Structures are given as structure tokens and as C-alpha cells.
Amino acid sequence: MAVPGALKRLAAGGTHFGIVAAFTIFSAFPFYWMLITTFKRTSDLMNRTHNPFIYNEPPTLEHLRVLFAETLYARWLGNTLLVGLIVVAVTLVLALPAGYALARLTGRWGEQLGIGIFLTYLIPPTLLFIPMSRVIGDLGLQDSLWSLVVVYPSFTVPFCTWLLMGFFKAIPRDLEEAAMIDGHSRFGAFVKVVIPISVSGILTVVIFSFTLVMQEFVYALTFISTASQFTVSVGVPTFLVHGDVYFWGSLMAGCFIASVPIAILYNFFVDRFIAGFTVGAIK
């Protein structure tokens, strides 16, 4: 009698394992493949009779050397970091007070405004990049990293304001009221009491904004045409390909290095982003 039950449980476990395994392989395979390719000799890569899953010839660091010594990759990483840090700072300066105001100071109209701000996150670069390219040109920012600094907060500020609003709403009001009784103004209470205890919310915004900056492609492709001014997400696909010659080893190394570390960092905060995405549809 116990056998069919056990069998059934085994089958269910097998199905569960199969589903999880299949989707994990689908999701992670391209990154695994980048890693494998990074250390393969070109002669090994470019041989159709070789089994691509194993190293038929000894692994090599040549592709990494080429990537860092003979391309602008390190420069692109630096550019991305620079733009990312400035955009994160701008985002915090704009979104922190806005999120607080929406959480505490504005009543009914604030709620409407909050949803309005959130919706601008849904307006894609695709709709705006054409007029934007002209505006950037008129401002004389063509080909400059500053063009990205000006434009990127347009997709970080709305979502981060929304995230921070939710975060501030969860802070007990008593804390600020106590600070105000101690003689702080409301703004003083925000700066001296609310911000210090919101470190994890601020960190979430920092990581989220930085990932968005790393991912952005359309604006950077539109505004910038000098190789030395690219960010990594545009530099690798456009400048590591010479005519029709693909340097697969270096390309894959470049993709892997810029993808995986940030993803590991992001993973720590993912539940908070999801809370933002679900717009309070979950209670």
C-alpha cells in the first residue's frame, strides 16, 4: 500500500527537480558559456570538429590580456562607474525628499502624484531618444558622458521615489515626532532622524539605480559616437566587433565581467525591488 504513495512522491520530486533544472539551465547557460569561452584558445573555438563543451587545447588567459591591454574595455568600465556614481548621487538628492514628501507631507493629491511619477517609469527611451538627441546636441553635450548624467536620472528617479515612498511609510511616525519635540524642524527631523535609519532603503536605491545605468543602451548608443566615451553596455557590442571579425574570447570575457558581479549584488535586494514593482498589489 505504501509503495504507490512513495512512488508518486518520487515522481513529483522528479518533476519538480526537472522543472527547476531546466529553467536554471536556460537562464544561466549563456553566462556559463561566456565563462567557458573566455579561457579557450581561438584555434580551439574555431574548430567545428572540437567538442565545444570541453577544453580540447589548454586554457589561456590571452583573451583577458587582449581585452584589458588592447581594447578600451577598462576605460568603458571606468566610464560606467563614473556615470553610475554621479547618477546615483543625483537620484538620491531628488528621490529622497520626494519620497518622504509623498509618504508624509502630501495627502490625497500626493498619492495621485506618486502614481503619476511612477508611470513615467513606463515611458521608454524608445519614445524619447529622437527629440532627446537633438536637445543634447543643442546643449553641446554630444559625445560627452555628461549627456548620460543629464538623461539617466529620468528612469532612476521615478522608480526610486516610489521605492523610497513605500520605505518611509513603514517608519513609525513617533520617531520624527520625538525629534520635532526636541526642537528639530520637520525637515531637520527628516535629515537627522529619518535618513540615518533608512540606510537599507537607500542602499536598495543605490544598487537599483546603478544596475539601470549599467544596462542602459539606447541613449548611450544615440548620444555618443567616440569609442573612448562609451559605457560598457554599448562599447562591447559596437567596438569589440571589427567589421565582420568577432573576437569571441575577449567579447565573452567582457560580457561576463560586466554582468555577473553586479547580479550577485542585486540578488541581495531583489525582494525590495519586487515590492516596488507590485505597486502594493500584494498586502
Place this chain on the structure above:
Amino acid sequence: MATLEGDARAAAGARAGRLGFLLDRPEWLGPLMIGPAVLYIVLVVGLPFFLALYYSVSDITMGSRTLGFVGLKNFVSVVSTTKFQTSLKNTFVFAVVSQVLVMVFANVLALALLKDFRGKWLIRLLILLPWVAPISLGTIGWLWILDSIYSVINWTLQALGLISPDNWPMWLGIPHLAMGSVITVHVWRLLPLATVIILAGLTSIPQDIHDAAAVDGAGFWRHLFQVTLPLVRPIMLVAALFGLVFAFTDMIIIFVLTRGGPYDTTQVLASLAFFTGIQGGDLAEGAAVALFLFPLLLAVAVVFLRIARRTEVT
């Protein structure tokens, strides 16, 4: 004690002066704190949006300094091209097919991830990778996997005896295969977000509802279709809306994989707007093409507002 506190208050008040008055009154401080963000959004999102509307009825090009009003000429000339018609059709095919697949897969995967098992943390990280990694770089990974000569997929298929060595499919070179490849990469990219959103919805269902269903004798499928899925429907809608917006407006995957080829069979509105407006230098026609995405975004926004309102009431 009372005087000490009074002194401190008076000092703080004097220091802050008139500004302190502003910083203390919610009806002043609120707009003051939210003002910069709103101003920035109006300038950098609102203004370009109206410029886009204006460009689409003008004759602006990359080099020109003047703007002449031409009415609906751009729209008329754009709509009549086969390039545009194919792109419009492709946009819908890509977005709808990839979103249907994403929603089905995301539900299956989220249900599987609901169960606790060892190494779940690592699995979730791996599944999230396509969403977090810069999409242009992830797509290059696929470009190499789908390479016309050295594709690992073809090698595996050949090793399994499914295709012959001199008959390797060109994944990105044949219209239908290219279309399938682009959709696959779209699904790959958008699956993680939908999965974690639905997973959050599934976790938020109170355990007693599941218990009640079990007590009432509901089997697996009945439980799934009559209890679990209806309860996560609002959250699935949210996931689907985000997915639709991303799928409809994305041009990165197509730009990197196929550049719209072969023969525009994978061209979508977003990529067509780029090639016309930026590479072709015809800003007016590019803006007109991009604006065709707007009604769709508007529809999504309306649905979104309705969800937000409904959750407010409860």
C-alpha cells in the same frame, strides 16, 4: 527644566528664522521637497515627449536648423511603406508571443520555486541573471551561442544525430528561425522578472486558504486552477503589463542579434525608429514611427491606474 527646553526651542527658532517656518509646515514643505524631482521629470521626460509630438508633424532632419509644419505627412508616408507594416506586425508578434510564453513559464517556475529546497538561494540567483545583466551583453552571449558556423546548439544537435554536418541551420539568417531566436532571447530576458513577481504573489497567499482547500478535498489541479491562480491574478496582471511594456519598446535584443534582418523580417517599431531617425538622420519620420508605440503605452497606463485604485480601496 521647562526653561531649558524653552531656551533650546527659542534658539532653534531664531537660527532657522523664516526658513524654519517653511521647513515646519507640511503644506509648504511637501511641495518644496517634491518640487525638484517633479521639475526634473517635466524637463527631461515631459518636454522631450512634447518635442516628439511636434517633430512628428514637422520636416526636421539631423542637419536642419529649421522646423516646418507638414501636418500628417510623415505619418502618411511612413504608414504606406512595407518596412513599417512589417515592423508593426513584428512588434505585435514579438510582444504577444513572448509574453504568453513568459506568463506560462513564469507560473510553472514560480510554483516550483515556492517549495523549499536546498540551494534555492543559488538557483534564484542563476535564474535572475538574465534580468540583471546588461541586456546588450547577455544578448552577445546568445549571438555566440547562435553563431552561424560555431553554434553550440548545432554542434549538440549534430552529436545527437538530429542534423547533418553540412546542413547546420542559420539561426539568425533565415526569417522564421531569426524570429524564433529573437523571441527566445526575449523570453529568456523577461522570464526572471515575471517569475519573482508571481512568486511574491504566491507567497503572500495565507496558508489557511491552502489548508481549507486541502480539507475540502481539492486535488492538485483543482487547487491550482480554482484557488491558487485566481488569487494571484492581480499580480500576474502587473507582471504581464511590465513585460508587455518592455517587450513592445525594446530594440536592444534586435539591434544586437539581427539589426532587423534578414530583409527586415525581425524589424520592430523601436528599431525602425532608431534606424530611420538616428542612423538615417530623418528625425521627423523616426519620431512618427516611435509615436505609434504611444497608444499602447497609454492603454497599459490606464490598466495600471485601475489596479492601483482598486488596491487603494481595499
